[in-house]
Amino acid sequence: MAARAEDRRVQRTRTLLLDALMELMLEKGYETVTIQDIIDRANVGRSTFYAHFLDKEALLLSGFEQLRLFLTEHVGAAPVAANGPNRLTLGFSLAMLHHVQSHHMTYRAIVGKQSGAIVHQQFQRIVADLVKRELSALAPSGALAVPLDVVVQYTVSAFLALMTWWLDQKMPCSAEEMDRMFRTLTLPGIAAALPQGDWPSRERRET
């Protein structure tokens, strides 16, 4: 095709810009990174930036779209298959914690204290999709003790709280331990909120 080479060039420029943004987010935090910083770091002309992205936020969102695609495919798929339906497992947890461990620098930039509100919102949205996928299958209908949306937001926030603590503390324990803590704290409450779902297996508690 005629457009092949141009496409590669375009893709390279976009990647340069995104990498520069990620680097700078790690150093300074999203809010304080300036477009001038980004194009200097990426060695890209000012007008080139605006030819690709509307503004700094558009660049960020394009990065999140990649992350979203990866996570929904690699983390969102596994748990449903591994366990039968109608079983509350929160299977996304361990898979995602492993991904966090492998890319802890990236996640630190996303979840860290100085990354802006948009960053948190987008990330929360991604995780909420993973959680909702599993929980909505468990609560087909009927009167719940707590609205499903509340349970989803609760679960996401709880997971992100633990994940943030883990990253802030330089990951002093294994992903499996974090996963166990997450289940210890959340599974009983969720089971109480979705009474018709069955209970977490007792073996989870030991070790």
Place this chain on the structure above:
Amino acid sequence: MAARAEDRRVQRTRTLLLDALMELMLEKGYETVTIQDIIDRANVGRSTFYAHFLDKEALLLSGFEQLRLFLTEHVGAAPVAANGPNRLTLGFSLAMLHHVQSHHMTYRAIVGKQSGAIVHQQFQRIVADLVKRELSALAPSGALAVPLDVVVQYTVSAFLALMTWWLDQKMPCSAEEMDRMFRTLTLPGIAAALPQGDWPSRERRET
């Protein structure tokens, strides 16, 4: 005293600026509010602003300091007295939800989607103090299933998740119902994480 009246003038100016900021946060979100916006709304000279505050963030923090003082006094005090020690009650919850209900506009500005990361951080810190006060008394020492810091961050995030949902949905249920949901979701998990603490009384579950 000689300085009395000047002090009142100073206080009035500071209040004008803080009120203007709160109004504008509700309309536009913290990040996009400009100092020019603030001093226009407050009818205050530019140099006067900088005579009182270093920048926009300092003004915001002065507002949070007031909120922190109020909450630690009025919300943090009650629960400890109402129940015996060594009893897991999370008593801050209902008191705080009532305060949220009375000042929902203010809380919407704080917790809303478009309020910056600093806003969330500060607010999280305030609530974390309330939670830590109660939880640290319950877990004197010994091996916990989950580190105390994790339980605190978990509890705070869970509470703020529910509170945010409540405000976003225009508060479709009572503060008491929100309080019940919060307890249903979190108490069992916390009890499992702090094994030596006793369990929530069963009466809590019914209506």
Place this chain on the structure above:
DNA sequence: CCGATAGTGAACAACGTGTTCGTTTTCTGT
């Protein structure tokens, strides 16, 4: 080697920030 497509960078206007400084308002002590 031509032409299309992508990237370059200087220049610009608009806006926000934080400072300075001379002026005006407001209140207090006498």
Place this chain on the structure above:
DNA sequence: ACAGAAAACGAACACGTTGTTCACTATCGG
């Protein structure tokens, strides 16, 4: 009531960031 101190005022400034424009250069396919 009046002098003087304390506080607020606002114009002007230097500076940095944003987003646009435009004439240019580089790269690649045919």
